[in-house]
Amino acid sequence: xxxxxxxxxxxxxxxxxxxxxxxxxxxxxxxxxxxxxxxxxxxxxxxxxxxxxxxxxxxxxxxxxxxxxxxxxxxxxxxxxxxxxxxxxxxxxxxxxxxxxxxxxxxxxxxxxxxxxxxxxxxxxxxxxxxxxxxxxxxxxxxxxxxxxxxxxxxxxxxxxxxxxxxxxxxxxxxxxxxxxxxxxxxxxxxxxxxxxxxxxxxxxxxxxxxxxxxxxxxxxxxxxxxxxxxxxxxxxxxxxxxxxxxxxxxxxxxxxxxxxxxxxxxxxxxxxxxxxxxxxxxxxxxxxxxxxxxxxxxxxxxxxxxxxxxxxxxxxxxxxxxxxxxxxxxxxxxxxxxxxxxxxxxxxxxxxxxxxxxxxxxxxxxxxxxxxxxxxxxxxxxxxxxxxxxxxxxxxxxxxxxxxxxxxxxxxxxxxxxxxxxxxxxxxxxxxxxxxxxxxxxxxxxxxxxxxxxxxxxxxxxxxxxxxxxxxxxxxxxxxxxxxxxxxxxxxxxxxxxxxxxxxxxxxxxxxxxxxxxxxxxxxxxxxxxxxxxxxxxxxxxxxxxxxxxxxxxxxxxxxxxxxxxxxxxxxxxxxxxxxxxxxxxxxxxxxxxxxxxxxxxxxxxxxxxxxxxxxxxxxxxxxxxxxxxxxxxxxxxxxxxxxxxxxxxxxxxxxxxxxxxxxxxxxxxxxxxxxxxxxxxxxxxxxxxxxxxxxxxxxxxxxxxxxxxxxxxxxxxxxxxxxxxxxxxxxxxxxxxxxxxxxxxxxxxxxxxxxxxxxxxxxxxxxxxxxxxxxxxxxxxx
Numbered sequence: 124x125x126x127x128x129x130x131x132x133x134x135x136x137x138x139x140x141x142x143x144x145x146x147x148x149x150x151x152x153x154x155x156x157x158x159x160x161x162x163x164x165x166x167x168x169x170x171x172x173x174x175x176x177x178x179x180x181x182x183x184x185x186x187x188x189x190x191x192x193x194x195x196x197x198x199x200x201x202x203x204x205x206x207x208x209x210x211x212x213x214x215x216x217x218x219x220x221x222x223x224x225x226x227x228x229x230x231x232x233x234x235x236x237x238x239x240x241x242x243x244x245x246x247x248x249x250x251x252x253x254x255x256x257x258x259x260x261x262x263x264x265x266x267x268x269x270x271x272x273x274x275x276x277x278x279x280x281x282x283x284x285x286x287x288x289x290x291x292x293x294x295x296x297x298x299x300x301x302x303x304x305x306x307x308x309x310x311x312x313x314x315x316x317x318x319x320x321x322x323x324x325x326x327x328x329x330x331x332x333x334x335x336x337x338x339x340x341x342x343x344x345x346x347x348x349x350x351x352x353x354x355x356x357x358x359x360x361x362x363x364x365x366x367x368x369x370x371x372x373x374x375x376x377x378x379x380x381x382x383x384x385x386x387x388x389x390x391x392x393x394x395x396x397x398x399x400x401x402x403x404x405x406x407x408x409x410x411x412x413x414x415x416x417x418x419x420x421x422x423x424x425x426x427x428x429x430x431x432x433x434x435x436x437x438x439x440x441x442x443x444x445x446x447x448x449x450x451x452x453x454x455x456x457x458x459x460x461x462x463x464x465x466x467x468x469x470x471x472x473x474x475x476x477x478x479x480x481x482x483x484x485x486x487x488x489x490x491x492x493x494x495x496x497x498x499x500x501x502x503x504x505x506x507x508x509x510x511x512x513x514x515x516x517x518x519x520x521x522x523x524x525x526x527x528x529x530x531x532x533x534x535x536x537x538x539x540x541x542x543x544x545x546x547x548x549x550x551x552x553x554x555x556x557x558x559x560x561x562x563x564x565x566x567x568x569x570x571x572x573x574x575x576x577x578x579x580x581x582x583x584x585x586x587x588x589x590x591x592x593x594x595x596x597x598x599x600x601x602x603x604x605x606x607x608x609x610x611x612x613x614x615x616x617x618x619x620x621x622x623x624x625x626x627x628x629x630x631x632x633x634x635x636x637x638x639x640x641x642x643x644x645x646x647x648x649x650x651x652x653x654x655x656x657x658x659x660x661x662x663x664x665x666x667x668x669x670x671x672x673x674x675x676x677x678x679x680x681x682x683x684x685x686x687x688x689x690x691x692x693x694x695x696x697x698x699x700x701x702x703x704x705x706x707x708x709x710x711x712x713x714x715x716x717x718x719x720x721x722x723x724x725x726x727x728x729x730x731x732x733x734x735x736x737x738x739x740x741x742x743x744x745x746x747x748x749x750x751x752x753x754x755x756x757x758x759x760x761x762x763x764x765x766x767x768x769x770x771x772x773x774x775x776x777x778x779x780x781x782x783x784x785x786x787x788x789x790x791x792x793x794x795x796x797x798x799x800x801x802x803x804x805x806x807x808x809x810x811x812x813x814x815x816x817x818x819x820x821x822x823x824x825x826x827x828x829x830x831x832x833x834x835x836x837x838x839x840x841x842x843x844x845x846x847x848x849x850x851x852x853x854x855x856x857x858x859x860x861x862x863x864x865x866x867x868x869x870x871x872x873x874x875x876x877x878x879x880x881x882x883x884x885x886x887x888x889x890x891x892x893x894x895x896x897x898x899x900x901x902x903x904x905x906x907x
Contacts, residue, residue, distance in 0.1 A: 127633040127643055128855070131792035135628045135643065145376040148331035148348045153404035156333070157186050159394060160252040161407070162242035162259050163417060164234035167270070167486040167820020168281065169263035171232055176242065182255035184247035186401055189393075191229040191241075198396055199362040201226040201387060201454070209457050210545030219295035219457065222287055224484075226452050228362075228389040234263070235283055235451040236488050237822055238416030240389050245397055245405060268486040268820035272425065272448040275483045283451060283484040292449055293456055293482040297464045299539040300475030302431075305440030309431035313515065317507055318889045319500045319869070321423035321448065321814040322807070324493050325832060326623075328378025329409040330418060332390050334398035345372045345395050350380040351387070351661035352621055356653045358387045359395050370395075374651035377623035381494040381804070383418050384623070385663045386454045415825045420814055421493030423448040424463065424500045430508050431475070436518055436526040440475030443467065443504070447480065450487040457482075459490070461543045462497030462595075468538065469505050470555045470593050470758060471527040476540075486820040494804055495865045496664065498594055506590045506870035507888065510877060519572075520589060520874070521563065528555050542595055546753035550593060551850050553758050553784050558846035559591070562760040562782040565844050571764065584767040585777070586879025590867035591761075595754035596859025597669025597852075604674040605656050606635060606682045607744035612706065612720035614639060614646045616679075619659015620671035621651040625797070625861060627667065630789040631675050634855070638679035639686075640704045658748065665757070665859025668789060673853045674749035681745035688736050689726055690718040755850040757858035759783040761802075761867035765875040772898030774810055774876055779868075780842045786850045786858035794860050795843055801864020803838045808865075809872040810837075810891050831893075880904070 139145045176188040203223040213219075230241045242259050246252035269275045269283055275290040283290055306312060333346040343365060349355050352372040360367040377384075390407050398405045409418065426445040432438045447460045460480040467478060513520040529536050531554040538548040563569075571587055578585045605617040616635050620627060627650055632643035639646075649655045660670070683703055690708035691698035694717075700710050709717035726734040727741045735741060764778040781798060788794045811831040815823045824830040841864075849856030869890055876897065877887045883904040889896070 127636045128789055129787070130633070130790065132629060132633055132643060132790055134626050134793065135632065136626060140376065147328055147376050147378060148333055148346050149408045151333040151346055151406060153333070153335055156404040156406055157245050157247055157401065158249040158252050159243050159245045159397065159405055159407040160249065160256045161240050161390065161413070162244065162256050163413070164230060164237055164239040164241055166234055166263050166265060167237050167268035168266040169234050170266065171230060171234065171241070171261065172264050173262040174242065175260040178258040179244055179255040182251065182258060184251035185244065185255045187245040187397060188255070188259065189243050189397070191227060191231040194229065194396070198228060198392060200228060201358070201389065201392070203454070209461070209543060212545045213541050213543065216541060217295045217297055220291065220293060221456060222292050224284055224287070224292055224452055226454070228393055236486050237820055238413065238488055243393055243397070245401065270485055270487065270816050270818055270820050272446045272483040272485055275485050283486060290484040291481060292453055292484050293460070294480060296477070296479045297540060298477040300440065302440045302442050302475045302477040305475035306429070306431040309439045310433040311515065313430040313432065313508065313511055315428060315511065316888060317426045317428060317504050319422045319424050319503055320890050321420050322493065322812045323415060323418065323420050323814055324381040324383035325414070326379025326381055326383065329411060329414045330384060330388065330390070331408040332394040333404060333406045334395040335404040336399045336402060338402065341369055343370045343395050343399060345370065346375060347372060347391050348377050348384060349374055349391065350384045350621055350623060350663050352651060352653055353619060353659040353661065355387055355391050359392060362392050363396050372653045374621045380623040382421065382492045382496060382663055385661070386419060386491055412825050415830065416822050417488060419489050419491030420450060420487070421491055422500060422808070423490060426504050428504060428508065430512065432512055434516065436512065436516060436523040438471065438473050438512070438527050441467070441473055443478040445480055447482045448487065448490065449482050449484050450489040451484060452489040453482060454489065455492055457543065458492045459497035463501045465540060465542055465548055465595065466498045466501040466593065467505055469502065470529050470591055472529055473527065487816055492663070494801065495862045498592065498862065498866045499805070499808065499869055502590060502592045502866050503870045503873070503890070506874060510874045521568070524559065524589070524591065528559070530556055542754060544598055544753055550756045551852050552848045553756065554846065554848055555758060558758070558782045558784060559760055561844055561846055562762055562780055565782065565842060566762045566764070566778065566780045584769055584879040586765055586875045586877065588763045588871045588874025588876070588878055589760065590870035590874065591759070592866045593756050593758045594665065594859070594862060594866060596665035596757050597751055597755045597857070598664050598666050599670065599751050600660065601658070601748045601750040602660055602667070602670035602674050603656055603658055603746065603748040604671060604678040605744055605746040606675065606678040608682065608686070608720060608724065610724060612724065614641065616646060616648045616675055617655040618648070618650045618671045618675060619656050620667040621662050623662060625662060625667055626790065626793045630668065630793060631672065633789060634672055634675045635679045638676060638683055641706060665861040668857045669751060669755060669853055669859055670749055672789065672857055673855055674747050676855055677749060678745045678747040681747060685739070685743070685745060686723055688739065689723050692734060692736055693718050693722060693726060751853060753852070755786065755852050755858040757785050757860060757863060759863055759867065761871040763868070763871040763875040765872060765879055767876060767879045767897060769901060772894035772896070772901060774872070774892060774897065776806065776839050776872065778842070779839045781864070782844045782846050783860070783863055784847045784858065785860035785863065786847055787856040788845070788847065789857070797860050798843060798864040799841050801862060802841050802868055803833060805865045805868025806838055806872065807833050808890060809869040810893065813891050
């Protein structure tokens with residue numbers, strides 16, 4: 124019998140996606156549907172003195188124009204605390220400062236970032252709504268915007284939210300060992316400032332919401348391009364004031380999310396509310412400019428870091444103080460900043476560590492967890508440190524890495540801190556040294572080094588850069604599955620993990636197929652619908668394969684045992700002697716006597732012909748909610764070979780190597796696709812992408828003319844090798860892989876660029892490494 128887990132099984136999703144038969148939110152067309160347009164703030168910081176919506180309301184085709192006063196007392200603001208808030212043990216241990224900061228769905232008396240929703244216009248079609256929106260007159264009184272996070276910390280700076288006493292929304296100090304002593308004893312100390320820029324996810328599909336209220340059933344149906352439809356459901360119910368069982372949230376096909384769709388947005392509450400008020404379907408689709416200005420941004424950290432190290436390359440201690448520019452709100456509180464702190468040391472033994480984080484409010488769009496969520500920032504800092512130490516000691520970076528690396532014999536390895544789920548950071552498995560050697564062999568490191576000086580003598584600025592990462596994946600609290608045998612003898616898998624490119628229909632059917640001894644084509648996977656399973660969390664943070672995958676694995680095994688129990692009654696055989704294979708249950712000693720799924724379906728139907736073991740429920744289904752005790756730890760190495768054009772500063776990536784440990788790979792082809800796509804986003808962060816505001820808080824990079832993203836021309840085919848070690852923390856041995864490709868490219872590419880530009884004295888600390896930035900660094904170094 125074929126085993127499907129571990130096979131590169133063809134994706135079940137591809138046919139509809141490639142032939143245009145898929146359905147996205149923007150494809151929704153309901154009877155009597157009207158369209159909404161959001162009127163957004165043009166000021167970064169201002170008081171709202173007056174809003175006149177009279178002309179807009181009188182415009183032909185307009186059904187409603189609402190502002191904050193219209194919903195006051197009817198719809199609550201978005202809460203500032205979410206289910207991602209830190210557990211009590213972390214709060215008790217590090218005693219963080221956390222300041223609640225609810226977000227109004229529509230700005231009331233002031234606006235705090237360009238793009239903030241102020242009003243919504245609903246009209247017969249989008250064209251009328253756009254024209255009417257232009258007629259809404261808003262009088263502002265400008266206030267001084269806060270755009271620099273360090274300025275925001277000044278006592279004399281305008282406070283973004285008047286109910287707070289300053290612009291610090293959250294801060295903490297995480298410390299282990301004795302860093303002060305380590306600095307006194309170390310041979311050398313390195314100090315530097317390292318910055319990762321503000322970026323945005325830019326999925327192919329922007330956000331969108333369609334809502335319809337069924338007055339007969341008193342049910343609100345919402346279609347949203349979201350990664351967290353259960354969270355959206357809960358917030359709609361709580362904020363509008365409707366029973367949760369009267370709300371259904373569906374995520375149809377989704378053209379990417381990458382964490383930007385991992386929060387609940389004002390539109391996801393307002394559009395359902397309007398559908399109820401107007402008693403007709405309402406649709407809102409975000410345009411690209413709205414996405415750039417209003418959908419949450421990410422990264423934007425500045426680290427002031429000191430490293431104590433010895434002349435042999437041993438890193439003794441690290442002190443780091445960093446700020447994260449939250450923008451005007453941070454709905455996920457500590458997710459990104461704490462992820463950075465927890466992942467900073469990566470796969471290195473560094474016993475003395477102190478990191479202070481400050482999450483600062485500014486008049487920019489809110490910050491959220493974009494693919495990697497604090498880990499690319501940590502890895503960039505750590506790997507630039509490694510490279511700088513190597514340069515100071517005139518050693519090869521690989522020797523510094525090997526000197527400090529955790530060995531396989533040390534596993535499981537305790538890093539001495541808590542993860543954000545409240546459990547200790549204890550790496551569960553992995554052989555970092557073996558994976559690193561494999562990466563060096565794959566790229567033929569020694570040959571490159573031996574040829575590098577010759578290539579440079581020919582005028583080619585070529586360099587090689589390495590990055591490593593360890594990532595906590597598969598975070599809880601849970602994910603569930605209901606596996607059912609239907610009346611035709613086929614299987615249905617219902618799960619709460621909403622896909623947006625992760626190939627759940629394929630991989631989850633492979634898991635189920637192995638347990639029920641059928642083919643994946645006989646299994647239908649349903650997700651992204653809050654009506655298919657009572658509880659769900661969502662797809663983000665490299666968690667779905669671990670949580671939902673194991674839930675499906677266990678639920679399928681439960682159903683198999685149930686089917687065998689029924690067959691044992693029909694065959695009058697001991698269930699321990701029976702085997703399930705290809706839709707038949709039989710005793711291998713007497714294979715001509717068997718029971719089919721059809722026989723079991725008939726026997727399970729209630730009534731006089733029902734033949735079930737005593738006390739068994741007649742439903743041919745089983746469910747399971749998998750709640751991991753803590754995360755698994757995936758890891759990997761990225762190696763980039765680049766060439767820098769001395770005349771233009773343009774960076775070409777000649778080769779890119781990854782050796783990855785994701786535990787058990789459900790489908791190697793899909794793993795490769797996830798990594799390749801992640802690398803593309805990592806390259807964007809390294810070389811191209813940056814959200815820029817001017818001093819007035821105006822967005823300067825609001826289109827793809829200004830905000831550059833890499834194309835297929837700039838992205839190499841990644842060479843991938845596997846060095847997986849199964850995780851002992853779940854039955855399938857899975858570790859997450861969704862963010863693996865994104866975490867390390869900025870560090871690997873930056874290190875490669877620095878290597879290419881040697882022996883020039885150039886300090887690379889800030890991203891992105893745009894041609895303009897590299898050109899000026901080159902000219903400055905050559906002048907010196």
